[in-house]
Structure formats: C-alpha cells, structure tokens
Amino acid sequence: MKYPPDTGDGMEFPRFTFNPKEGIDNPALVISDDPETDPSPAPRLCHIKCKEGQSFGFRLRTEKGIRGHVVQQVDPWSPAELSGLREGDHVLEVNEDFVDNMEFSRVVTKIQVCGVQVFLLVLKKQEYEEALSQGLDLQALTSSYRGETCSRPRLCHITRDPGLGLGISISPIEGQKGGYVLSTVRDGPAERAGVRDGDRLVWINGAVVSTLTFSALNKMVKKCSAHVTILVIDSESEASYTRRKLPILPIMAGSHNLPHRPNTLHLVQDSDGYGFLLRQEKMPSGRVAHLLREVDVGSPAEQAGMQDGDLLLAVNGQPSESMEHEEIVRRVRKSGKSVSLTTIPVNGRQFYTQLGLSPLLFHEDHRSEAEGIKRTLLPCTDVQNEPTKDNHGSLPCPRLCVLEREESSFGFHLGCVQHKLGTFIGQVETKGSGHKAGLWEGDVVVEVNGQNVENFHFEDVVMLIKKSESLLKLLVVERSGYEKLKQSGLPIIPGVILHSNQSQ
Missing domain, CATH: 2.30.42.10 (PDZ domain)
Known part of the structure; x- marks a missing residue:
C-alpha cells in the first residue's frame, strides 16, 4: 500500500491499488456472491389522488376468457403515474377490497364512485402471470401483504335508544393525541349497528376525530339527536394501517346498518314503453339532479318498484349524476327493450351528501x-x-x-x-x-x-x-x-x- 505525501494537516488518505495476482489490498472489501432474491410476487400499493373534476389518468381493460383487470394508457404526469401505477399492472384490490375475480363493470364502478382518491393494490404483469402459473392464491397473497389479522374499517349508523342512548362511551387514549377508544353497552344500539367494544373511533358524521379535542368531540356527540354515523376500526387493524402509512377512510370501509340504500330496478319495456319520465330539477342545495317522475300505474316502472320523485344514480351500472340529461336518455334508448336503473330517495341522497360520500360507494349490484x-x-x-x-x-x-x-x-x-x-x-x-x-x-x-x-x-x-x-x-x-x-x-x-x- 502506498501513501501520499504529508499534507501538513495531520490527515492521510490511503489509496487502494490493484494487483491482478494479489487482488485488492483493502482488507475491508469482501467480494461475495449476490444475495438470493425473494422469488415470491410482491404487490405494491398505489395511492392515487386527484383534484375535483380531474381524472385519475389511466384506463382499465379486461379480455374475454382471460383472468384479471389490466392497467393501460397511464397518462404522463397524471395522478396515476405519480402514484407509481404502470401500464400492464394487474389490479388485485380496490380500496382494500379484492377484485381480481370480480366482474369488470363492478370494478370500474368501484373506482368511479370513490371520489378524489383511490387505493389500488397491483402486481406487475410478469409477477401476476407467474403467480397464476404456480397456482398461488392471490387473495391469500393480498391478505398476507396487509397482515392476516387486519380487517377493513366499519361505517356504522347508530339509532339512539330512548333508554340506552347511543349505547357507547368515548375515552381518549392515553399518550395518543387525537386517539379515542369506544366502550359499548352489551346488545345496545351501537353493538347492534356493528360497533365492537374496544374499537378505535376514526370519523363521526363526516369529521375526522383526530383533529378534535375530547370536549369538542363530546359536544358533537351530544348534538346528534336521533342518529349518528361513525367510522371505526379494531386496534390490530389500526396498527396495520399505521405500519403501511395508510389513512383510514370511509372508501375502504364495509357498511353496517346504513339507511337509504340505493335500489337497482330492472325494467322491461312493454308496448307503451317503460312508463315514467326523467326530469332535470334543481335541488334545495343548488345542485341539479335527475329525478324520476309521473310513474304510470301498472307500467314496467311501477312493477319494478319505482317511486315518483326518486333520484337517478346509475344507468346499467354506470354512474349518471354527472351526466347531461341528453346523455342519460341516449343510454336508456341504446339499452333496447330492457334497462337497469339505480335509484335512491331524495332524503337518502341528502344523507350521503352530508357525509361527503357517494351513495354508490356501498351499493352492491346483486347477482344470483x-x-x-x-x-x-x-x-x-x-x-x-x-x-x-x-x-x-x-x-x-x-x-x-x-x-x-x-x-x-x-x-x-x-x-x-x-x-x-x-x-x-x-x-x-x-x-x-x-x-x-x-x-x-x-x-x-x-x-x-x-x-x-x-x-x-x-x-x-x-x-x-x-x-x-x-x-x-x-x-x-x-x-x-x-x-x-x-x-x-x-x-x-x-x-x-x-x-x-x-x-x-
């Protein structure tokens, strides 16, 4: 080993030389074989956030006879690309809900109705194909990714009981600012609505509780006269979300006891048509909505259960609230002799509006x-x-x-x-x-x-x-x-x- 001349500041900088016969004269440098890589597929989570009115910036496609939902046409600099989503990725989950074996139209609707953000768990094309060839259980793979004990949050609607009240008490978690734990009355209103003793409170009537003081939270609960809607999660699942640095949001939740569920009506034309009118009307909130009016007695619309004044949410599974009136009429006509309309009473739509959610978020398009x-x-x-x-x-x-x-x-x-x-x-x-x-x-x-x-x-x-x-x-x-x-x-x-x- 050779050293440079003294620089006068007391520091020396060794220079390593290489001799083909003797190798590198650095005893700290050890050359070893590359470590073995884990061959198992590695799902990755893409959190896509966009602005109001902006698209996520990608398309989804499926091929007849081929399993899976494939990402295509990821727009440059779009929210999708910035989240790490890539063309060819296979979507396994949408908002923590396994969708790989779900109908394509339902997957698309799930993404469309979740608002300005969506969470996609995806696999690269090669990893997806290898997983299928090896016979791997993809649902077990996604469960392992987030932890076997992790469950989805629950959105619970509680109706106050004259004797028991809401059937819950709220306590701050010691050492955790903005953290609150729930205690339930056995077989009380909260427990019946899906709340469990020891659940963490995340959200109440659209407000995130981590930003509220204990006194402000108590005041909010007391103001709830007959009903309250809360988002809760168990402690183990909360730890999984924290580990993965994920926010706990209603779009990831399962719904419990929610009122005003949307209803999908299946109509078949007779010689006089469907027997109703579609009108554009201005709501008290100022927004324009598509309402179903003048339902004829004995018509296919009445037989399917249509109610005068109900609000139209979707046509053949396609969300319609943001469509123009002419576009909805065109889709109904294009549907031919039968059509499926998803509706909700106006007061039901107002309930979801107050929560800042789409009614379609928790609507299941029932199959056999x-x-x-x-x-x-x-x-x-x-x-x-x-x-x-x-x-x-x-x-x-x-x-x-x-x-x-x-x-x-x-x-x-x-x-x-x-x-x-x-x-x-x-x-x-x-x-x-x-x-x-x-x-x-x-x-x-x-x-x-x-x-x-x-x-x-x-x-x-x-x-x-x-x-x-x-x-x-x-x-x-x-x-x-x-x-x-x-x-x-x-x-x-x-x-x-x-x-x-x-x-x-």
Missing part, C-alpha cells in the same frame, strides 16, 4: 347467489335443487350456512333496525367461521337452527344463537333478494348448503 359463490371461491358447496322460478322470473338463491364454533365465537355479528322485527348479518370476520360458511354482510336471517326468526326481536335471535354450542345453522338470503322472494309469495327454502368446515 350461485354466481356469487363461484366468485368468492368458498371452501365447500353442496348445490341442491335450483330455486323454483314458477313464472316469477329468476329468484335469488337462499343459503343454509352451517357454522362451526371457533374458539368463543361463530365469526359474525348481528345487526337490526331499531324498533323493527328481524335481523341481518352486520359484520363478518375475515377468515372466521361465518366467512368460511358463506355469510355476507347485509344478509337477512330467515332461520336459526331450523326455527323461523323473521318476526323475532334482536334479543331473541341472539339468545337462540347463544344456545348453539358447537354447530349453528343459519338460513339467509341477501337483502334485495329477500324482498323479491317475499313479494313472490314462495316459501324461502335452502337452494345451497355451505359448510364452514369442509369435513362436515
């Missing part, structure tokens, strides 16, 4: 249950007789879900509408017994262990379920399908049997 079972890849299905049609058209398929108790629960929570008979599935725990058995959030509970509970109070249904020691049988049907079956006058009997344990 058999199709849903294939889509969600449930572990075990025992398909029996197809549902009877008997001149009533295609009816939903009720499901008999057989749940095996895991640890201390069946993996779901009940919900109900305050002061009304009947119950529904308020929340389904990811990978719990209810999830494995095919329960869906919003399902109406028809029978518990063979006993009809349609006219039972919430507390009575809870007691029946608690009597089940290791096995629970629930006959359920999705919400809009339940109404259709009741209108048909046919008995609600199982069309599909689903087990939480494949060995059943």
Whole structure:
C-alpha cells in the first residue's frame, strides 16, 4: 500500500491499488456472491389522488376468457403515474377490497364512485402471470401483504335508544393525541349497528376525530339527536394501517346498518314503453339532479318498484349524476327493450351528501347467489335443487350456512333496525367461521337452527344463537333478494348448503 505525501494537516488518505495476482489490498472489501432474491410476487400499493373534476389518468381493460383487470394508457404526469401505477399492472384490490375475480363493470364502478382518491393494490404483469402459473392464491397473497389479522374499517349508523342512548362511551387514549377508544353497552344500539367494544373511533358524521379535542368531540356527540354515523376500526387493524402509512377512510370501509340504500330496478319495456319520465330539477342545495317522475300505474316502472320523485344514480351500472340529461336518455334508448336503473330517495341522497360520500360507494349490484359463490371461491358447496322460478322470473338463491364454533365465537355479528322485527348479518370476520360458511354482510336471517326468526326481536335471535354450542345453522338470503322472494309469495327454502368446515 502506498501513501501520499504529508499534507501538513495531520490527515492521510490511503489509496487502494490493484494487483491482478494479489487482488485488492483493502482488507475491508469482501467480494461475495449476490444475495438470493425473494422469488415470491410482491404487490405494491398505489395511492392515487386527484383534484375535483380531474381524472385519475389511466384506463382499465379486461379480455374475454382471460383472468384479471389490466392497467393501460397511464397518462404522463397524471395522478396515476405519480402514484407509481404502470401500464400492464394487474389490479388485485380496490380500496382494500379484492377484485381480481370480480366482474369488470363492478370494478370500474368501484373506482368511479370513490371520489378524489383511490387505493389500488397491483402486481406487475410478469409477477401476476407467474403467480397464476404456480397456482398461488392471490387473495391469500393480498391478505398476507396487509397482515392476516387486519380487517377493513366499519361505517356504522347508530339509532339512539330512548333508554340506552347511543349505547357507547368515548375515552381518549392515553399518550395518543387525537386517539379515542369506544366502550359499548352489551346488545345496545351501537353493538347492534356493528360497533365492537374496544374499537378505535376514526370519523363521526363526516369529521375526522383526530383533529378534535375530547370536549369538542363530546359536544358533537351530544348534538346528534336521533342518529349518528361513525367510522371505526379494531386496534390490530389500526396498527396495520399505521405500519403501511395508510389513512383510514370511509372508501375502504364495509357498511353496517346504513339507511337509504340505493335500489337497482330492472325494467322491461312493454308496448307503451317503460312508463315514467326523467326530469332535470334543481335541488334545495343548488345542485341539479335527475329525478324520476309521473310513474304510470301498472307500467314496467311501477312493477319494478319505482317511486315518483326518486333520484337517478346509475344507468346499467354506470354512474349518471354527472351526466347531461341528453346523455342519460341516449343510454336508456341504446339499452333496447330492457334497462337497469339505480335509484335512491331524495332524503337518502341528502344523507350521503352530508357525509361527503357517494351513495354508490356501498351499493352492491346483486347477482344470483350461485354466481356469487363461484366468485368468492368458498371452501365447500353442496348445490341442491335450483330455486323454483314458477313464472316469477329468476329468484335469488337462499343459503343454509352451517357454522362451526371457533374458539368463543361463530365469526359474525348481528345487526337490526331499531324498533323493527328481524335481523341481518352486520359484520363478518375475515377468515372466521361465518366467512368460511358463506355469510355476507347485509344478509337477512330467515332461520336459526331450523326455527323461523323473521318476526323475532334482536334479543331473541341472539339468545337462540347463544344456545348453539358447537354447530349453528343459519338460513339467509341477501337483502334485495329477500324482498323479491317475499313479494313472490314462495316459501324461502335452502337452494345451497355451505359448510364452514369442509369435513362436515
């Protein structure tokens, strides 16, 4: 090793030389083989934010007979490109909701209705194709990415009880500024609406609570006369969001007990048309809306359940609130002899406007249950007789879900509408017994262990379920399908049997 002459400031700068026979004379430098890279696919999250009226700057496409939804035409300098989204990426999740095996039109709608920001979990084209060739479970891959114990936040609508109030108390979390934890009254209004003891409060009536002092938050709750809508999340899931540096937003939530749900009407023309008028009218808020008027008696519109004055949200699944009147008329005419219209009462639209959300954000475009079972890849299905049609058209398929108790629960929570008979599935725990058995959030509970509970109070249904020691049988049907079956006058009997344990 050679050294340069003394510079006079007491510092020396060694120079390393190389001899082909002896190698590099730097003992600190060690040449080793490249470390082995992890061959498993690595999903990445793209958080796309745009301004009001601006597009995200990408297109999505699908090919017939080929699985997946592929990103194409990412505009230069667009919000999509700045988020890291690239052409050829395959979209696995939209706002924490797995969509790889979902219908293309539903995926597009999910992106369109989420406002000015969207979260896409994607895989590079090569990684996606390799994952499929290796037979990897993509849904398990996305679950592993965010953590096995991470559940989506819940948007819960609570109706005040005259005796119990809202059924919750709020406490600040020590050492966490702007953090609040909830305590619930057992079987009280909040618990029925999907809130669990120990949940973290994120958002209340459209306001983020982390910016509120405890006194300001208490004042806000006291001002809520009959109802309150809150966004909550359990502590483990909150830790997952924090680890991934993600905000907890309503667009990522599952909805519980929300009022004013949109309704999709399926109309078939007769010789006089559909039997309604579409009008553009100015609302009290100043915004212009498309309202359904002059519904003819006995017309296809009335038979489908259309109400005079309802507001139009979508045509054939395509959001229509921002469309011009002429464009909506053109789409309805182009649809031919039948059309699907998604509607909501005006007061329902006002409810979502106050929350700063689109009503379509939590609207499920209901398909037949058999199709849903294939889509969600449930572990075990025992398909029996197809549902009877008997001149009533295609009816939903009720499901008999057989749940095996895991640890201390069946993996779901009940919900109900305050002061009304009947119950529904308020929340389904990811990978719990209810999830494995095919329960869906919003399902109406028809029978518990063979006993009809349609006219039972919430507390009575809870007691029946608690009597089940290791096995629970629930006959359920999705919400809009339940109404259709009741209108048909046919008995609600199982069309599909689903087990939480494949060995059943």
